[in-house]
Amino acid sequence: MPIKIASGKPLKEISTLQIGGAARFFTVVKTSHEAVKALLFSKKYKVPFLVVGKGSNCLFDDRGFNGLVILNKIDYCDLSSNIAKVGSGFSFSLLGSRVSKKGLTGLEFASGIPATVGGAVFMNAGANGQETFDVLKTVTFLTEEGKLMQLSKNELQYSYRFSSFQKMKGMIIEATFELSRSLQAKDMQNTIISYRMKTQPYNEKSAGCIFRNPNDTSAAQLIDQSNLKGMAVGDACVSLKHANFLINKNNASAKDMKILIEKVKKQVEEKTGIKLQEEIRFIPYE
Numbered sequence: 001m002p003i004k005i006a007s008g009k010p011l012k013e014i015s016t017l018q019i020g021g022a023a024r025f026f027t028v029v030k031t032s033h034e035a036v037k038a039l040l041f042s043k044k045y046k047v048p049f050l051v052v053g054k055g056s057n058c059l060f061d062d063r064g065f066n067g068l069v070i071l072n073k074i075d076y077c078d079l080s081s082n083i084a085k086v087g088s089g090f091s092f093s094l095l096g097s098r099v100s101k102k103g104l105t106g107l108e109f110a111s112g113i114p115a116t117v118g119g120a121v122f123m124n125a126g127a128n129g130q131e132t133f134d135v136l137k138t139v140t141f142l143t144e145e146g147k148l149m150q151l152s153k154n155e156l157q158y159s160y161r162f163s164s165f166q167k168m169k170g171m172i173i174e175a176t177f178e179l180s181r182s183l184q185a186k187d188m189q190n191t192i193i194s195y196r197m198k199t200q201p202y203n204e205k206s207a208g209c210i211f212r213n214p215n216d217t218s219a220a221q222l223i224d225q226s227n228l229k230g231m232a233v234g235d236a237c238v239s240l241k242h243a244n245f246l247i248n249k250n251n252a253s254a255k256d257m258k259i260l261i262e263k264v265k266k267q268v269e270e271k272t273g274i275k276l277q278e279e280i281r282f283i284p285y286e
């Protein structure tokens with residue numbers, strides 16, 4: 001069966017910031033076979049492709065994306081003993097709460113992060129002293145030529161919010177995680193989720209933390225110290241609740257958000273001498 005390719009999908013509908021123009025081509029994949037077909041479409045018609053999970057770390061361009069956007073819905077989760085084998089489109093938050101409930105530690109921090117497993121591996125997402133690669137065992141990766149390959153963690157590079165996948169062209173299809181038993185896992189997960197709800201603007205349109213934490217310090221603290229909470233450009237605004245969350249109050253454009261990001265960087269550097277770097281990924285039109 002051929003996959004369905006649509007055109008003109010508004011990317012704001014698949015972004016937690018709810019910003020972005022339309023995709024020239026758009027498809028949803030539910031299996032690795034469909035993912036292969038999507039990548040082959042991109043190759044055949046010579047258009048770039050972009051894999052999107054929950055769009056919780058993407059700032060799409062106001063003009064959209066001049067290529068094929070592949071929305072990842074490969075979402076199974078098999079848990080056997082202390083090993084979780086998970087489709088890359090599975091909810092990372094649900095994975096975190098599911099394993100914690102079973103008394104398995106390592107992914108408590110995932111609960112409350114509105115990501116897919118693929119996006120979390122790509123970004124090496126982390127919080128509360130834990131990160132994705134701590135418990136990652138293997139990844140099944142689809143190359144842009146449409147070949148599946150199995151990679152183990154020791155074949156990959158990773159560091160704070162970085163993984164080798166950021167330099168590779170293709171799609172993460174599946175990940176396995178090796179967890180350990182802990183009687184505290186469920187309690188720890190509950191503590192993490194209530195702290196998130198208290199300290200982060202959960203009901204606002206955001207992409208989580210916009211800036212990486214510089215060495216030994218918190219970007220939120222630097223922005224707060226620079227008195228930038230509430231600063232706005234159009235509908236793009238520095239959250240009053242968490243200074244590293246830049247929110248879309250209603251109808252912000254990507255341009256508004258980018259100008260706000262630059263203003264925050266400039267003012268933080270003037271005030272503290274520290275140059276912030278973006279954690280969010282800008283997705284250009286071309």
Ligand SMILES: Cc1cc2nc3c(=O)[nH]c(=O)nc-3n(C[C@H](O)[C@H](O)[C@H](O)COP(=O)(O)OP(=O)(O)OC[C@H]3O[C@@H](n4cnc5c(N)ncnc54)[C@H](O)[C@@H]3O)c2cc1C
Pocket residue numbers: 016050051052053054055056057058072088112113114115116117118119120121122123124125126127165170171172173200202206207208209281
């Ligand atoms: C409220 C909120 C709280 C957050 N809290 C945290 C936090 O505590 N810690 C943290 O690290 N992040 C946090 N984030 C940011 C975000 O959730 C993470 O960066 C997450 O890893 C992005 O996952 P995603 O599936 O949404 O990826 P997307 O935003 O869809 O994509 C991000 C990048 O990954 C690539 N990608 C996604 N899936 C695949 C795949 N299967 N194969 C290849 N490439 C892929 C995309 O092309 C893109 O370049 C938060 C965001 C929000 C909105």
